[in-house]
Amino acid sequence: MDARLTPAPTRPVPARIELVIFDFDGTLADSTAWAIRAVRPLAERFKFKAVTEDEIAMLRGRNSREIMAYLGLPFWKVPLVAAHGKKMMAAEAHTISLFAGAADLLRGLSAAGLKLAIVSSNSEATIRAILGPDLAELIDHYGCGAAIFGKAAKFRAVVKAARIAKDRVLCIGDETRDIEAANEAGLACGAVEWGYATRGALADHGPTMIFSAMDEIISRVAASNCRLGAD
Structure with missing residues (x-):
């Protein structure tokens, strides 16, 4: 099943996604x-x-x-x-290793022409070490060292640096605070089920969509890109 809307998403699904901002621990890394x-x-x-x-x-x-x-x-x-x-x-x-499918996810989104970013409370050096040099080079922007409740500012800084319109950005994370930060920054947010928070806790915070598998991200996000023939 593709990405599923929650009953009351806070932000609509972007018609076209050009930038995906990932959380790291619990989203890409199995820590x-x-x-x-x-x-x-x-x-x-x-x-x-x-x-x-x-x-x-x-x-x-x-x-x-x-x-x-x-x-x-x-x-x-x-x-x-x-x-x-x-x-x-x-x-x-x-x-610490990446979740199965995370490497293919990053490569697939990059190949589809999307810009990629990571916003995390973790350090850039640690993230790069876990990703490895090849995957680390696929990330266009790093917003690292975010305070526990300071991700919204990092989101805004990444969007500004990427020069992408806010309605073409999707943040993806595994915790309720990722959804809160995306909402504060005025950005759509996808929540993943395989990380820290339960699906129920995530859904209660009104993410734009919920993903239950890595390949759902590729099918939904990459399909929005005009290079694949989307609107």
């Missing part, structure tokens, strides 16, 4: 196992609740603020946790 391993040392260092795998599964249905409240993690500590987490991931980037 869940790493994140589960990282929770305990981060919790010990920054004094918040160390959750079990069962609790992590339960939290998939919560938004970012609810997760912070459950962990007992005050907002002022979030940048500290994020900064240390980035250092840990950079040191262990070699243990």
Whole structure:
């Protein structure tokens, strides 16, 4: 099945998509196992609740603020946790791989003539290391080091640098905060089911569309490009 509209999408599906802005962790990179391993040392260092795998599964249905409240993690500590987490991931980037189909997805969209970008709280160096040199070169714009609730500004900066009209841009991510940031930036947003948040949690935030498989992104997004004969 192609990308499915939620009952009340916040933004309409772009008639033609020229720029796709991807989140990285949980969208292109399968970093869940790493994140589960990282929770305990981060919790010990920054004094918040160390959750079990069962609790992590339960939290998939919560938004970012609810997760912070459950962990007992005050907002002022979030940048500290994020900064240390980035250092840990950079040191262990070699243990993290892309989701199956992610490489073909990037190559397919690039071959269809779309511009590609990545906006992430992760560092550009770590993202490039996980992508590998060939895939990293397919990315036209990197907006890295975004604050937990600061993606909207990165989205705007990427769109401005790409010189693409906002109604020809699609952001794709796996968390409710990705949808919130796209809405704040006035951009359409696709949500993927294989990442962190559950489909129900994503749908409740009104993404433009929901994808359940990588090939759905190619069929829906690449088909909009005029080089493939779309309007």
